[in-house]
Amino acid sequence: MAAPRGGRRPGAVLACALVWLALIGCAAIFANLLPLPSPTEMDLLGKRALPDAQHWLGNDQLGRDMLSRLIHGARISLSVGLLAPVIGVTVGGALGMLAGYFRGPLETLTVGGVDVLLAFPPLVFALAVTTYLGQSVLNLILVIGILGIPAFTRVARAVTLSLTEREFVVAARALGATHSRILLREILPNVALPLTAFFLLGVAVTIVVEGALSFLGLGVPPPAPSWGSMIGEGRESLDLAPWLAFLPAVVMFMTVLAFNVVGDSLRALTDPRPGAL
Amino acid sequence: MARFVGRRLLYLLPVLLAVTLLTFLIAALLPGDLAYTMLGDQATPEKIAALRATMGLDLPIWQRYLHWLGGVLQGDFGRSFRTGETVLSAVADRMPVSLELMVAAEVLGLVIGIPLAILCAVKQGSAIDRFLTGLAFAKLSLPSFMVAILLIYLFAVQLNWLPATGYVPFTEDPLGNLRSFLLPAMTLAFAEWPVLMRVLRSDMIATLQEDYIAMAKAKGLKPARILLVHALKPSSLTLVTVTGINIGRLIGGALIVETIFALPGLGRLLVAAIYSRDFIILQGVVLFVAVGFVIVNFIVDMLYAVLDPRIRHGRA
Amino acid sequence: MSAPLLSIEGVSVELPTPRGLLRAVDRVDLTLEAGRTLGVVGESGCGKTMLSRAILQLLPKRAKLDGRVMFGGRDLAGLSREALRRLRGPELAVVFQDPMTSLNPVLTIGTQIVETLQVHLGMSGIAATKRGAELLAAVGIPAPEQRLRQYPSQLSGGMRQRVAIAIALSCEPKLLIADEPTTALDVTVQAQILDLLAREQQRRHMAMILITHDLGVVAGRTDEVAVMYAGRVVERAPTPRLFAHMRMPYTEALLAAIPRLDSAPHTPLPAIGGRPPDPTRPLPGCSFAPRCRYVEDDCRAAKPPLADPERAGSLYACWHPR
């Protein structure tokens, strides 16, 4: 008997989250086709201008169109946010599954490696790499992606470990199934859902990390817009025009929240315990 | 118990060794010639070669590692070639600031998180539980640099109650010191309590469904004792883990928060070292931070055994 | 005759589930005199555990309880939480199925015994510890002082269940509910635990409800047996009478389905076909009708009441009794 879960009512919130993600996603994909002013063109007379017919959300401190910068920023945030965890989920997922299934020295090595990697402060890593290797979207995706591998490895290993002990995997072995068939047919379908849920939560974290790096001025190279750098730049004029920082902050918050909501709903499907992290 | 500690210690050593190796490799493999960077404009091939020889940079990489490790084991972490400061004194200088921030943030986070978690678990599904879990969930999506800006805007810009940035040493002005720590600690605590609350709440809800809680009720124990003695302790394992990870992270200073609030902690030291390409400081501080993280996690493992006798007796 | 110690009147328990309202217990009446043993027998999902939780007032929060649970002249459902708390331990006690999960893994055996003695009998720590050791010795645990300092995981399954029994008996309850107390134990240990329960019950003149899925367990150790099926009591009689003459086809079929030690190997068992009805979709007639060998049309039309038409002390819910 499934215990009815307490807490949030998933329906409406989940729907809102999906609508918001669809909206942001479309805006990012079709940014070049939309009738928007250039995100980098400065209007020195219109610094911190209030919204008008041409600039729906006003201008930033250098007179660049806010709406256009937000939408182009979405491209960066989403591409980094979606691509970086792909590295983690494939490498980490595979590593974790192999470690959890075969156990033995491979597992010891993997777990030890994960422990070592987790000991290093991830933001420092990311900062060091972008400083020394240069600020670019590709470097950003690579470094954030690699930093995510240990977490995915842990999740995949834990789920696989609990599955390997289960009778249906033993049954497959007793039937004479090969290891690769067991991994692909019996284990993968059961690991896929928790990993996907974790992937979505990873997307949310990645967007935040990218935001933090850009906020420090070490993410995407300027003048390309990114939500994090917009917040960082807006911070300078917090007393004059607080909306310059708060507008991108709200958009980023909503997006991260939406990914968290979707990921959490998916996780709730796999985890009978209510409200687990 | 002794065997348990021994086994964990045996695992700790290779991990620590791997941490030193990786730290060394990162700094060694980063592009850019150290000698060239140090000499700057005056660099001539001869000078570079001479400097490389005196610094041992021309040796094979494994020799350099062993040499470095030997120094580390004797407490010699190296010296910044920019400021001449030793790594050890730089860390000792910044450490208290980061530690004070960490302690303040953790205490605040736990003081807010634990009671709310217990409240939510007891009143699971009620309006207050739904409100608090919803709030905590939303808060998870609010990164600390946003919270920092929000708090600065509110308390420094609008209300003008607290300083937006700056640091006052405790020895100079205790009250000013507390005031300068309030906003950054609040920022970090804001990131902590939702995580702690969610973790403890979900574990606690699971525990409250256990037979031994039904048994405790059937024994006619008082509700407070059931909650605080019978339910809290077995529910606190994940809470301890998460707190441990957070402490381990914050030992290295809160990069973003220290930068925003201009606190001279380890986080800022790291950022400055990266900006100025000061390998030696970077290497030393990263090693220090990573080793700190590993040790904190080791302590958490030990705490597990204290909290749960099943682990202690090897029947986990 | 004085009022019975426990009298359950028209008790129903309903639980909301994603599939609809689940009626776990359906209008159950039971009485139990002081010092007597009632066996409640049924298969998983028949409602026997929910019934015990209803008596203990330990139902899940979402569950809805109807009817009255009269214990010592008071309706437990109407008592305040504090009054109930004072009752549990000195009057009402319980032993759960799995001693692995019913003892708190992170507290010592001593803590778990001593706290009960302290809260109900107001004993000092030293007195309670001494009494705790005596209780452990009384339930057959060797080296009790040493055990007090140990954790449940350091004990074997049978020892843990003895500890659970010692805790339940610590405040001399008037009624002990034993909910499948031996299901998680091995057969040689099961006999010891059942003997221990029977001995302590006689010594203390305590009433006991023994809940089990095993007709063999109730046969030798109870005064009266109630058989449950799909949330209802379908047959209830003094134990010798029930085994001598089963009226309800379900009871008969249940007994027949147990492999007998005295039958030859490879004898086909008279199995009951099908499976119990979905508790969220109650049937209008007798719940056992779809699986019953003697079913007739009227069985599907109306639910037979639990009654004693022959006034012979044997109640059954069947239109066509054996």
Place this chain on the structure above:
Amino acid sequence: MSALLSLENLTVEYAVGGRSLFAVSDVSLHVDRGETLGLVGESGCGKSTLGRAVLQLRRPTGGKVVFDGTELTGLGAEKMRLMRRRLQLIFQDPIASLNPRRRIGDIIAEPLIIVGVTDKAERDRRVREVMTAVGLDPDVAMGRLPHEFSGGQCQRICIARALILEPELVICDEPVSALDVSIRAQILNLLEEMKRRYGLTLLFIAHDLAVVKAVSDRIAVMYLGKLCEIAPTERLFAQPAHPYTALLLDAIPVPDPTVRPATNLAVGEPPSPLDPPSGCRFRTRCPRADRQCAAEVPPLREVAAGQFAACHHPLTGPA
């Protein structure tokens, strides 16, 4: 009759916290073709480990497993994999032994895919045939997921999966102990029927002597990793030779109130398998134990025709 399966001095050792635990210790027995051998014992006696060791799912640390003349213990991984179609296993928890994310039709067809039956129609035909045999309606059940079925039905699915390759030996590891009484009888009857229909040899592992009696020709009793007694079923029940067998028999609750439960049964519980008693492992609980029992491990000896017991002081002697 010839032995289809024979175990010679089979030993399975685990490493637990640096010490070794002998889950199965020096067990020799054989199962004849077409017979059902019941294997009983309490939890932790090593009966399940023995079952898995036969199938090489847990590699034995000593002794031999010989199946139809082939020594499985020495077989390489690939050869063993190919051998598996002749030996099958049915588990205690039927729900856990079905992959929750695969459809019933696929689960039952899986063995055919593994042995390389590539013809989809052929697979379909055989799946339907075996499903009908175990009492499942293929049209209703094939497309569904395991959680839509009750425990008893899941066990039918497991039996279908085990039988589809028409194996020679099926090891049933507590196949009915997770099921209710009324369902248990159905599954026991089904196993008997399937045994006749497919000409199976069964190794039936259970903790419940009454259940084992219903299906077995001979019964082996295990205690702490050792074989205590092995005898034809009727003989074992009528005249147990080993005191432990007698204890097990006395402990079974009889559903008859006129039979008073036996009292003064052997006290205590099985000691830890990590630290088994010297000599006879049952001696700490045995009313007949003496010095010899502590000093010498009793060998398995024939006490009557076909009845073997490992006891210095058996309850019945040779006639």
